[in-house]
Amino acid sequence: MYFRCTRSLRPDYAIPMTQKISVLYVDDEPPLLDLATRFLERSGRLSIATVGSAKKALDLLKTQSFDVIVSDYQMPAMNGIEFLKEIRQHFDGIPFILFTGKGREEVVIEALNSGADSYIQKGSDTKAQFAELEQKIRVHTEHRRAQLALSESEKKYRELVENAQECIYIIQDEKFVFYNPKFSECLMSYGYLCEEFSSLSFLSFVHPDDQTVLRDRYFRRITCDEQFSRYPFRALNRSGEIRWWEVDAIRIVWNGRPATLNFARDITEEYQLREQLKESEKIYRALVETLPKTVIEFDKELALTFINRAGREKFGYPDKVCTGPVSALDLVCPDERPRVREIYLQAFSGNYPQVHEAIAQKSDGSTFPMEVYLTPIVKKKKVKGFRVLCIDISRAKDLQDRLVQANTKLNRMCQITRHDFNNKIIALMGYLDLARERAGDGEIVQYLQKIGAIVGILEAQVQFTKSYQEIGQYEPKWQDLSAAIARSRAALAFGKINLAIDTGGVEIYADMLLEKVFYNLFDNSRSHGEHVTSVSISYRNTGRSLDILYEDNGVGIPAEDKPRLFTCGFGKHTGLGLFLSKEILATTGITLHETGEFGKGARFEITVPQGSYRIVTHVTEG
Numbered sequence: 001m002y003f004r005c006t007r008s009l010r011p012d013y014a015i016p017m018t019q020k021i022s023v024l025y026v027d028d029e030p031p032l033l034d035l036a037t038r039f040l041e042r043s044g045r046l047s048i049a050t051v052g053s054a055k056k057a058l059d060l061l062k063t064q065s066f067d068v069i070v071s072d073y074q075m076p077a078m079n080g081i082e083f084l085k086e087i088r089q090h091f092d093g094i095p096f097i098l099f100t101g102k103g104r105e106e107v108v109i110e111a112l113n114s115g116a117d118s119y120i121q122k123g124s125d126t127k128a129q130f131a132e133l134e135q136k137i138r139v140h141t142e143h144r145r146a147q148l149a150l151s152e153s154e155k156k157y158r159e160l161v162e163n164a165q166e167c168i169y170i171i172q173d174e175k176f177v178f179y180n181p182k183f184s185e186c187l188m189s190y191g192y193l194c195e196e197f198s199s200l201s202f203l204s205f206v207h208p209d210d211q212t213v214l215r216d217r218y219f220r221r222i223t224c225d226e227q228f229s230r231y232p233f234r235a236l237n238r239s240g241e242i243r244w245w246e247v248d249a250i251r252i253v254w255n256g257r258p259a260t261l262n263f264a265r266d267i268t269e270e271y272q273l274r275e276q277l278k279e280s281e282k283i284y285r286a287l288v289e290t291l292p293k294t295v296i297e298f299d300k301e302l303a304l305t306f307i308n309r310a311g312r313e314k315f316g317y318p319d320k321v322c323t324g325p326v327s328a329l330d331l332v333c334p335d336e337r338p339r340v341r342e343i344y345l346q347a348f349s350g351n352y353p354q355v356h357e358a359i360a361q362k363s364d365g366s367t368f369p370m371e372v373y374l375t376p377i378v379k380k381k382k383v384k385g386f387r388v389l390c391i392d393i394s395r396a397k398d399l400q401d402r403l404v405q406a407n408t409k410l411n412r413m414c415q416i417t418r419h420d421f422n423n424k425i426i427a428l429m430g431y432l433d434l435a436r437e438r439a440g441d442g443e444i445v446q447y448l449q450k451i452g453a454i455v456g457i458l459e460a461q462v463q464f465t466k467s468y469q470e471i472g473q474y475e476p477k478w479q480d481l482s483a484a485i486a487r488s489r490a491a492l493a494f495g496k497i498n499l500a501i502d503t504g505g506v507e508i509y510a511d512m513l514l515e516k517v518f519y520n521l522f523d524n525s526r527s528h529g530e531h532v533t534s535v536s537i538s539y540r541n542t543g544r545s546l547d548i549l550y551e552d553n554g555v556g557i558p559a560e561d562k563p564r565l566f567t568c569g570f571g572k573h574t575g576l577g578l579f580l581s582k583e584i585l586a587t588t589g590i591t592l593h594e595t596g597e598f599g600k601g602a603r604f605e606i607t608v609p610q611g612s613y614r615i616v617t618h619v620t621e622g
Helices: 030-040 054-061 080-092 104-112 125-161 181-189 208-222 268-290 307-317 334-347 394-438 442-470 483-489 514-528 559-564 577-586
Strands: 021-026 046-050 070-071 098-101 120-122 166-173 176-178 231-235 242-254 257-266 296-300 304-307 356-363 367-379 381-394 476-480 499-503 508-512 534-541 545-552 591-594 603-609 613-615
Touching: 021 030, 021 054, 021 125, 030 046, 030 125, 046 054, 046 483, 054 080, 054 296, 070 080, 080 098, 080 104, 098 104, 098 125, 104 120, 120 125, 120 394, 166 181, 166 242, 176 181, 208 231, 208 257, 242 268, 242 394, 296 307, 304 307, 307 381, 334 356, 367 394, 476 483, 483 508, 483 514, 508 545, 514 534, 514 545, 514 577, 577 591
Parallel strands: 021 046, 021 070, 070 098, 098 120, 499 534
Antiparallel strands: 166 176, 166 257, 231 242, 242 257, 296 304, 296 381, 356 367, 367 381, 476 508, 508 613, 534 545, 545 603, 591 603
16 A cells, blocks of 8 residues: 555646547448548547457557547447457556447446446537537546556655655554555564554654653644654664664645654664764863863854863953854954964965964953964865964063074174184284294294194184084075085185086075085095095985985095094094084984995985975976
8 A cells, every 4th residue: 555645646637638639430330430530630639540340440459559449339240349348358448438329228338337438329410429529538538648647656656665765654543554665674673573563553662751752743743733844763672772763754644534654764873973973072172171272263254163261261251152253363463464364264265374373462452472273174075164273482482582682692702702712813823923933943843833733723613613603593495406516616626636416406405504514525535535536426316315425536434433423523634524514414304424435435425304305307498
C-alpha cells in the first residue's frame, strides 16, 4: 500500500489536447465509415482509421495503437460484443464505444457488462449523432489520459519511496500505517520485527523521557498547530541502547483521515560528533580564557566577536562580553587604523602577513606597542573571520632601545679608545725610527726590530677590533656573490696568480662584511700558500644547502693545525683573519670549514643553509 499526495492528479482533471485523438472505427457498412471520417475529422481534433470487420481491427491493433475504439454491433463473423471481449482480454484499458442501432437495449446492457465505456444509438440525425460521438470520444480520451498520468505519477512516487535512503513512514492513530524499506531495515537493525512493530504505538521505540513531547507534537501536527517541522528525539533499540533521530513531519490525509508523513534519519554519529565538537569548543574557550595573552576574534565586518579575559583586562573592558558593537580597529590607535584596516581587508583575500606590529590603544586612551599574529577562521572552506593573538612588546622595545643605547655608547668608547691607541702607536713608531738612527750596537738594533714587530701586531689588532665591531651592526642583505668576490680581489695585488671564478647568478643572505671573508681567504693563499699559482671559486647546490668551494694549489694546511685554524689569535701573523671570516658568516647561519689535503693546497667550504641562498637567472635582451 502506498500513500498518495493530497494534490495528486485527479481523473476529472482536464488535460489540454496537444495532439490529435486517434480513433479506430469498425463497421461493415462502407458508407458509414466514409460519413464518420468526414464528420469526425472536420474539427481537426480527431484522426480516424476505419476497417470493415472486427478481425481486421484485431490484426491492425497488433501493429498500431489507438486512443479510442468505436464499433458497430451487427457485423459478420464477429459482432461488437465479441469484439469488445477480445479487446478487454488483450488490450485492456482502451476506451470502447458501441455504435449500435435503435431498439437494441439488451445489446447495450450486455456491452456495458462486458466493459464498454459508452454507447450511442444510430439515428437519422447524422450531424447530431456524430457530434455526440465526438464528444464522448473526447471525454473518454481525457479520462483515459488522466488515468495513465495518475498511474505513472504513482509509479514514480512508489519508486522514489522504495529507493529512498531516508526512513519514510506514516503515523495514523499513533500507529505506523506505512513505512518504506529503509525504515524496515532500521527496525530490523534495532532488533524489531516489522510485523510486531506495526501493531505497536509509534512511541514504543521512543525514549521514555521524550514520549510526552513527541505525542504532544504528533497531535499538534494533526490539528495544524505545530510550528516546527524538524526536531530530534531519542530512540531505543531492543537492547536499550540510545540512538538519536531527526524527523521532518507534515500533515497529510491518508485513506480519508488525517495522518502525519514523516521523513527521518538516524543521526547518532552526527550527534556524537556534534557533542564532541561542543566539548572541544568548551575546552578551547576555557583554555583561551586562561591564557595570559590577549586573544580576540573578529568577523568580515571587523566587528569583535570574542575577547578573552586577559584581553578584557589589558584593554580595559571589564565585562565578559563587550558592551555595544566594538570593532577590531578600536583596539588600535587612530593613526594606525588605516594601515591596519588595509592589512585586515587584504587578509580576507588570502594575502596577509602572519605577524605585524601595531600601536594598541586601551579604552582609557593609553597606548602600547604590540605584535599581532593572524590565524583565519575557516568554515565550509571559506574564511569567516580571524583569530588574533596580541602580545605586548613594550618590554622588548624597551630592552631593544637600551641595547641600542648601550651599543652606541660602546661603539663611541671603542672609537675613542682606538683613536687614542692609534695615536700612541704612531708616536711610538716615530720614536722607534729615531732610536734606530742613533743605535750603534747591533744587539740594540735587533731589540728595536722586535719591538717594531710587536707594535705592528698591536696595530693589526686595533684594526681587527674595528672590523669585529662592525659585524652585525647592519641588517644582513641579499648580496650577489660574484660582485662581493670582485670587490675583495680588487683590494689585493695577485701578481701571477690565476683566478677562476664561477659563481654567476648566486645570491646569498649574509652580513654586509661578506667581501672581507673572501679578502681574508685571498690574503691567506697569497701570504701562506708559498707557491700558489691558481685560485678557483665555484659552487655546488645539494638541494638542502649551497656549498661555495674556495681552492688554491699552494702548500695547504698541516693536519695538526686544522683544529685551531679558526681560533682567535692562531696563525703566523695576527691570527685574526680566518676567525673574523667565520664570525661574519655565522651571523646568518653560514658555516666555514677547511677540507684540503696538506701538500695539495688549501680548500675552504662555505655552507649556506636552505633559505639563505638563491640562484637568479639573468635574461639578456636582444
